Amino acid sequence: ETDRTLFLLDVRTEEEYLAGHMAGSFHAPGGQLVQATDEYVGVRNARIVLVDDATVRAVMTASWLIQMNWPEVYVLEDGLQGPLEAGKLLSPGIPENPTVSVQELDAVLTSREAAAVVDLGTSLEYRAGHVPGAYWAIRARLETDHIYIPPSGLIILTSKDGRLAHLAAAEMAQIRPQAIIRVLEGGTDAWAEASLRLESGDTRLLSRADDVWYKPYDTNDKEEIRQRMLDYLTWEVGLLQQLERDGQVEFKRFDAPA
Secondary structure (H helix, E strand, O other): OOOOOEEEEEOOOHHHHHHOEOOOOEEOOHHHHHHOHHHOOOOOOOEEEEEOOOOHHHHHHHHHHHHOOOOOEEEOOOOOOOOOEOOOOOOOOOOOOOEEOHHHHHHHHHHOOOEEEEEOOOHHHHHHOEOOOOEEOOHHHHHHHHHHOOOOOEEEEEOOOOHHHHHHHHHHHHHOOOOEEEEEOOHHHHHHHOOOOOEOOOOOEOOOOOOOOOOOOOOOOHHHHHHHHHHHHHHHHOHHHHHHHHOOOOOOOOOOOO
16 A cells, blocks of 8 residues: 555564564564654554564554554564564665765864764764764754854764764755765764764754753753652643543553453
C-alpha cells in the first residue's frame, strides 16, 4: 500500500539488533516504545509491525500499544528466520558530501587553523559531549543563526552520527558560499569512539536551546530537578481526572474471563 505509513520495529536489545536484524527494521526497545511512542513512531495511527526472536517481547509490547488504543499493531512471525543485516540501519536518500576524518579534524584543531565546527545534534546531545570548541545550532535556523559563527574559510559540520550534518551541508554551502564545507565522517560518535577529548555543557550556543522536550532531570541544577519531579508527581496523581476532562483519549481494556 502506498497510502499508509508502516513502521517495522525490532523490540530486542540494541546489542541483539546490531548483531542481526530484518532488513528495513528500526530498533525500538519494547519498554521505551511504550513509554515514548512519539520518539519512534512519527505518524499517528500508522500501522506498526513488531519483530522479536521469540515473539514474547513483541507480544508484550503490542499488548500495551493496543491498550493505548493504537489501531493497528501486529507481531511478525519468524521475522528473524531469513537473511539478516548487521549494524545500524542506513537511512536512504541522504546525500554524501565531502568529509574529514576524526584524525584530520584533530589535526586542524591542534594547528589552530581558522576553522569552525558546528554541531547540529540535539541540544541534549551537545550538552553531554561535543568536539572541543564546537558551536551548536539548529539546522532549521542556520540561515539566521550562522551570523554568530566567526569568519572562517573552513566550516566542519557534525551531528551524532553525521547523517543530519550531511543533510545540512548543501544548505550551509549556500549560506556561506565563500567557505569550504566539510562533514565530520561518522559524526561526533566517531570522534568519541576514537577516544578523543570531548567537551561538555552549553558552551557555544548559536541557537536557542528549545529543540527538544526536556525531561525533569535534564538539568544540572539539583533544586530545579527536585521541583520538576514534584511537578511531575502532581501531574501524575491528577492524570485520571485530566483524561476524563480531555474527552479525546481512549484506552482499551482486556476484561478478565468470566
